[in-house]
Amino acid sequence: MLGWHIKNNMLRIVEILDVKIENPLVKTLSFRDEICRLAEPGQFVMVWVPGVDEIPLSISFTRPDGSSSVTVANVGEATKALTGLRVGDLVGVRGPFGSGFKVTGGKALIIGGGTGMAPLMMLITRLVKERVETTVIEGAENSGKLIFLDELKDLSKNCGVKVFFITEDGSYGVKGLATDLAENLLHREKFDVIYTCGPEKMIRKVYEMAKEHSIDLQASLERYMRCAVGICGSCTIGKYRVCVDGPVFDMAKLREVEKYLGAFKYNERGERIPV
Numbered sequence: 001m002l003g004w005h006i007k008n009n010m011l012r013i014v015e016i017l018d019v020k021i022e023n024p025l026v027k028t029l030s031f032r033d034e035i036c037r038l039a040e041p042g043q044f045v046m047v048w049v050p051g052v053d054e055i056p057l058s059i060s061f062t063r064p065d066g067s068s069s070v071t072v073a074n075v076g077e078a079t080k081a082l083t084g085l086r087v088g089d090l091v092g093v094r095g096p097f098g099s100g101f102k103v104t105g106g107k108a109l110i111i112g113g114g115t116g117m118a119p120l121m122m123l124i125t126r127l128v129k130e131r132v133e134t135t136v137i138e139g140a141e142n143s144g145k146l147i148f149l150d151e152l153k154d155l156s157k158n159c160g161v162k163v164f165f166i167t168e169d170g171s172y173g174v175k176g177l178a179t180d181l182a183e184n185l186l187h188r189e190k191f192d193v194i195y196t197c198g199p200e201k202m203i204r205k206v207y208e209m210a211k212e213h214s215i216d217l218q219a220s221l222e223r224y225m226r227c228a229v230g231i232c233g234s235c236t237i238g239k240y241r242v243c244v245d246g247p248v249f250d251m252a253k254l255r256e257v258e259k260y261l262g263a264f265k266y267n268e269r270g271e272r273i274p275v
């Protein structure tokens, strides 16, 4: 693919229109961009923080007023700079890039871990619009790390989405891991498709469950990204490049990269490191 010819690969400068605090580490930043507003659930943008870095972030919301959002966790230099931005500040965006989640109908189970809920949030909105029966499990270490509580409670109250919160320390919702709750549900109910995003160890467990229960799975993966258009090769997983062949991988592709999933990846120096 000739990535540099893609129209949406052109850098656009956008103004931050709104900053919402999701939890002590995570903020949702909104901006207006004519190309991002057309993003599919699961696609990501490269966000350039002038003088700092350019990093991949999923699009978490697109709204009827034409605005879009990214939801960012402060984990390092670029994300610290981003979460410190205020309304009126400027950033650069390229994208949206990658393959999104496919809506296949039937009964859907969403399993999200921490900020992995960001691309799933846009998907849930799409599933509701397409009248797909949807159950959501959001897991986090503790209550302070959950995100989108209000939006999910609202979808539960007004749109019939079944929502479960689960925390490792039991400080909110049920105590345990998202995958424990998923396993219980899968033994009680039949689902046609599972969508997941979060820590890769969690995705690996979800993959094993999907195989065991013979359920279709779509998982959004993360790898180190530089170009986002398939040129640099820094985001490889097996024979695939996550930026153009993903970030959403279906069951067939996941089977092909099974030995890497939840096992190892490459860092910014191209060194193989454990996930």
Ligand SMILES: Cc1cc2nc3c(=O)[nH]c(=O)nc-3n(C[C@H](O)[C@H](O)[C@H](O)COP(=O)(O)OP(=O)(O)OC[C@H]3O[C@@H](n4cnc5c(N)ncnc54)[C@H](O)[C@@H]3O)c2cc1C
Pocket: 044, 053, 054, 055, 056, 057, 058, 059, 070, 071, 072, 073, 074, 075, 076, 077, 078, 079, 080, 115, 118, 119, 221, 222, 223, 224, 225, 226, 247, 267, 268
């Ligand atoms: C497709 C995709 C979608 C993502 N969506 C989100 C999101 O919605 N919200 C969110 O908070 N985070 C998301 N991330 C992760 C986010 O890109 C990293 O947290 C961010 O790059 C860290 O940058 P930093 O400078 O703050 O931290 P650093 O200190 O540079 O790094 C912290 C961690 O982030 C990883 N990282 C750093 N730079 C990159 C990069 N260019 N590509 C991939 N990983 C990198 C590092 O390997 C390290 O593990 C996504 C990543 C990918 C690949």
Ligand code: FES
Pocket: 224, 225, 226, 227, 228, 229, 230, 231, 232, 233, 234, 235, 236, 241, 242, 243, 244
């Ligand atoms: S980030 Fe360069 S090939 Fe994927």
